[in-house]
Amino acid sequence: MLPNRRRCNLIVQKQVGFEGLHEDPAVREVWISNCSAEHNATGAGPQFRNRDSRGPPRGHVHGGNVHKRLRGAPAGGFGPSRIVREDRNVNMNSGQGGAFRGRINPYGRANWRGTGQIARERRGVVMRYRQGVRNQLSVTAERQGGAPVSGKFKTWYKITIPFGKKYEKKWLLTALQNLCPIPFTPVHYSVEGQKAQFYVEDGNAASALCNISHRITDSEGYKVVVIKNPCPPPAFLQNDLKALDLEHLKQCMSKRFDSSEQFLDLNSLRSDQDLISKNVTVILSRKSCMEAVLKIIKENIPQLTGLNLSNNKLFKLDDLTELVNIAPNLKTLNLSHNELKSERELDKLKSLKLTELWLDRNPLCDYFTDQATYISAICGRFPRLIKLDGHSLPAPIGFDVEPHTTVPSCKGSYFVSGDVKEFILRFLQQFYSIYDSGNRQPLLDAYHDGACFSLSLPSSKSNLGEYQNHDHNITQIKDPAMRFRVLKHTRLNVVAFLNELPKTQHDLSSFIVDVNTCTQTLLVFTVSGLFKDIDIKSKESTRAFSRVFVGVPAMNNGICLVNDALFVRNATTEEICRAFATAAPTPSSSPVSTHSPTQLEMITTFSQKSQMDLEWSQRWLQQHDWDFNRAFQLFTNLQAQGMEPNMART
Numbered sequence: 001m002l003p004n005r006r007r008c009n010l011i012v013q014k015q016v017g018f019e020g021l022h023e024d025p026a027v028r029e030v031w032i033s034n035c036s037a038e039h040n041a042t043g044a045g046p047q048f049r050n051r052d053s054r055g056p057p058r059g060h061v062h063g064g065n066v067h068k069r070l071r072g073a074p075a076g077g078f079g080p081s082r083i084v085r086e087d088r089n090v091n092m093n094s095g096q097g098g099a100f101r102g103r104i105n106p107y108g109r110a111n112w113r114g115t116g117q118i119a120r121e122r123r124g125v126v127m128r129y130r131q132g133v134r135n136q137l138s139v140t141a142e143r144q145g146g147a148p149v150s151g152k153f154k155t156w157y158k159i160t161i162p163f164g165k166k167y168e169k170k171w172l173l174t175a176l177q178n179l180c181p182i183p184f185t186p187v188h189y190s191v192e193g194q195k196a197q198f199y200v201e202d203g204n205a206a207s208a209l210c211n212i213s214h215r216i217t218d219s220e221g222y223k224v225v226v227i228k229n230p231c232p233p234p235a236f237l238q239n240d241l242k243a244l245d246l247e248h249l250k251q252c253m254s255k256r257f258d259s260s261e262q263f264l265d266l267n268s269l270r271s272d273q274d275l276i277s278k279n280v281t282v283i284l285s286r287k288s289c290m291e292a293v294l295k296i297i298k299e300n301i302p303q304l305t306g307l308n309l310s311n312n313k314l315f316k317l318d319d320l321t322e323l324v325n326i327a328p329n330l331k332t333l334n335l336s337h338n339e340l341k342s343e344r345e346l347d348k349l350k351s352l353k354l355t356e357l358w359l360d361r362n363p364l365c366d367y368f369t370d371q372a373t374y375i376s377a378i379c380g381r382f383p384r385l386i387k388l389d390g391h392s393l394p395a396p397i398g399f400d401v402e403p404h405t406t407v408p409s410c411k412g413s414y415f416v417s418g419d420v421k422e423f424i425l426r427f428l429q430q431f432y433s434i435y436d437s438g439n440r441q442p443l444l445d446a447y448h449d450g451a452c453f454s455l456s457l458p459s460s461k462s463n464l465g466e467y468q469n470h471d472h473n474i475t476q477i478k479d480p481a482m483r484f485r486v487l488k489h490t491r492l493n494v495v496a497f498l499n500e501l502p503k504t505q506h507d508l509s510s511f512i513v514d515v516n517t518c519t520q521t522l523l524v525f526t527v528s529g530l531f532k533d534i535d536i537k538s539k540e541s542t543r544a545f546s547r548v549f550v551g552v553p554a555m556n557n558g559i560c561l562v563n564d565a566l567f568v569r570n571a572t573t574e575e576i577c578r579a580f581a582t583a584a585p586t587p588s589s590s591p592v593s594t595h596s597p598t599q600l601e602m603i604t605t606f607s608q609k610s611q612m613d614l615e616w617s618q619r620w621l622q623q624h625d626w627d628f629n630r631a632f633q634l635f636t637n638l639q640a641q642g643m644e645p646n647m648a649r650t
Contacts, residue, residue, distance in 0.1 A: 156199055156234060157206035159186070160227040164196025167218065172196065175216050175224070182208040188234060190318065193342060199234050241292050245280045250296050263306035263332070266293070270312065284312040285339075290319040298326040306332035310358065315339040317348045324351040332356040336389070340364050343377055350381040357382060360389045413513040420518055424525055427559055428513070429614055430607075432506050433600030440498045447491035448552070448562045453498075454487050456567045463541070465533065466502055467568050494564065506531040507580050516548075523551045523559060530571055530579040542571040542579050602628050610635055 164172060173186055184205035186198040200206050206228045216224040241249065252274050256265045269275075269282050282289050297304055304327040314335065323330060333349075336358040343364050357378065359365060368374040375393065379385050386393055415421035434442050457464055457471045471486075488497045510529040517524040528546045550563035571579065599621075607617040609632065624631035 156201055156231050157203065158229045158231045159198055159200060159206065159209055160229065161196040162225050162227070163194050163222075164224075165191045165194045167196065167224075169196075172224070176209060176212070176226070179212045179215060180205070180208050184209065192316070193344070199231070241280070241282070241288065245278075246292060246296075248275060248278045248280045249282055249292060250300075253293070253296055257301060261306060262301070262304055262329075263308070264297070264301065264304055265308045266312070267308050267334075268311040284309065285314055285316075287319050294319075294322055294326055302327060303329055305329050306356075308334040309338070310334045311337045313339050315341065317345045321348050323349065330354070334358040335362065337361040343367075343381075346378070346381050352382070353384055354382045355384055356387040357385055358389050410512075413511075414515060415513065416515050416518045420515060420523075423559075424513060424515070424523075426614060428508075428511065428527065429600070430604050432508065433604050435498070436503075436505050437598070437601040438503055440495060443498060444491055444495050446559075446561055447494055447564070448560045449491055450489070451491045451494050451562055451564065452487055452489055453494040453564045454566070455501075456565070458569050463570060464543075464568065465541070466500075502533045504531045505534055510579060521552060523549075525549055530575055532579070542576045544569050544571045544575055599626060602626065606632065 182205045184200050189198040210228040213226040214223040340362040488494045507530045512528045515525045526548050533541050546567045548565040551559040551561050554560035603617050
């Protein structure tokens with residue numbers, strides 16, 4: 001035999017026909033107490049008879065012993081014997097260990113609809129359960145400030161959408177209205193935690209809403225769940241305070257206001273004796289009461305700098321969101337000794353420029369594992385705090401910048417010296433003339449054998465074409481092993497990867513160069529600018545880039561790249577309008593002009609073969625109408641005859 005409380009609890013879960021009521025702890029207690037009383041009154045619960053109540057169950061006679069086969073026992077077998085008393089009630093305490101092992105159905109459909117003793121007993125228990133629930137709901141309604149439940153059992157229903165926070169209110173309500181066969185009016189739509197909820201008064205509409213649960217599919221393929229629960233009339237629907245009550249409240253707040261400090265103390269306002277003596281109940285957890293308080297503040301003390309709302313049983317802060325407009329100078333707020341359960345409630349007030357805040361003795365404080373996490377979570381919402389729960393905090397780190405300070409314009413390139421400037425500009429001219437030529441294989445000479453290359457994109461990668469497949473953004477890739485694998489190692493792999501990227505044309509006039517490090521053994525500099533993708537497979541588009549080169553000295557006074565980090569993003573509208581607008585030769589006053597990719601490649605190749613610098617190579621090719629073979633043949637003949645022209649060597 002199950003213990004009284006557990007058995008009654010099972011009856012609640014399996015037999016009661018009121019959806020959702022048994023989930024309320026208060027309602028559960030009413031049902032259990034009624035069932036326990038019934039159980040105790042009969043000694044061992046309602047008595048059970050055979051199905052037709054006309055005598056003991058039929059059985060087979062074997063050797064004078066009567067064995068009764070129990071319902072639910074295995075075929076051909078017999079359950080434990082039961083002693084049938086003269087009143088034809090079954091003694092449930094007989095048999096092995098006094099336990100009944102067969103399946104029982106004490107409240108079966110036949111007995112429930114019959115007119116016998118069991119039917120009468122069950123109807124009596126359930127009617128007492130209904131009356132107990134009515135009383136419990138009425139008490140709950142009075143505690144919450146609503147009217148007692150009378151007349152019909154279900155007057156209001158709370159409709160809950162689990163994980164409804166992720167849905168837009170308009171989309172969710174429209175989807176429900178379109179599918180629900182009964183029109184309904186959602187009252188007081190709100191979001192609490194991850195769920196969305198609202199109230200309806202029509203019981204038929206509430207049932208219809210519950211019936212369409214799992215029939216709406218969101219954009220991610222999940223089904224929208226709809227849960228209904230009967231409830232007392234919501235507290236926010238009560239009538240506003242009367243004019244005389246508002247006047248008493250105004251007088252009470254006037255006594256609690258300190259004009260010298262511009263501080264209003266509303267601690268335990270419900271227990272204020274002046275209000276109690278005048279029969280005025282002000283519960284700040286009710287919307288109407290909080291709105292009345294904020295209205296008085298707005299009309300009389302908008303210069304308020306401190307507000308104490310402790311000990312008012314506040315469980316949400318939705319009604320305080322207007323504080324930022326009503327009292328813009330508010331610096332101190334006391335919310336201690338309330339019922340705030342989630343730190344997310346504070347998001348509704350983070351527009352306030354608070355310097356002091358009290359939150360102790362709220363349930364949300366118990367969810368933090370340590371003090372540092374607690375302070376970090378609160379200060380993240382209120383960065384100007386200098387006191388939390390009465391304790392001083394470290395001074396916040398910030399910048400004293402005026403709200404409308406103009407950001408200084410971007411400066412041009414920075415080079416350590418003129419020699420470094422000339423060296424870097426010559427390198428960039430050679431590097432990008434090959435990079436934009438369509439054949440990037442010659443770049444092998446620019447990289448070290450153990451060189452490393454990485455390509456990174458912003459978090460929003462839209463319209464970045466083929467670059468999206470090679471992103472090495474460490475904010476997106478959390479696995480260290482994966483981060484290492486997407487890097488390109490050794491110069492062969494680096495140049496092979498560069499050949500896979502779209503064909504480009506760089507705007508050298510847009511280049512800005514910043515030298516970060518310059519020593520005898522190391523040169524680090526950053527190049528930023530604009531370029532176009534001219535790959536035949538994709539539409540021509542303008543990109544912005546930033547590239548960090550790390551190089552070490554190489555033979556012939558050159559540079560050998562050991563690290564190359566490229567960042568690519570979509571160009572802004574302003575950058576697109578500025579790109580390729582002028583034909584400046586290089587990032588700064590470089591003597592080399594900007595030419596077509598073919599001409600740039602010819603200049604670079606001629607410079608490498610003739611050992612002349614880029615400027616003289618360009619001049620020599622121009623003198624011979626950009627005929628590379630004829631220009632190089634003439635140069636070779638002059639060298640063979642010892643008649644070298646006046647030219648600079650690289």
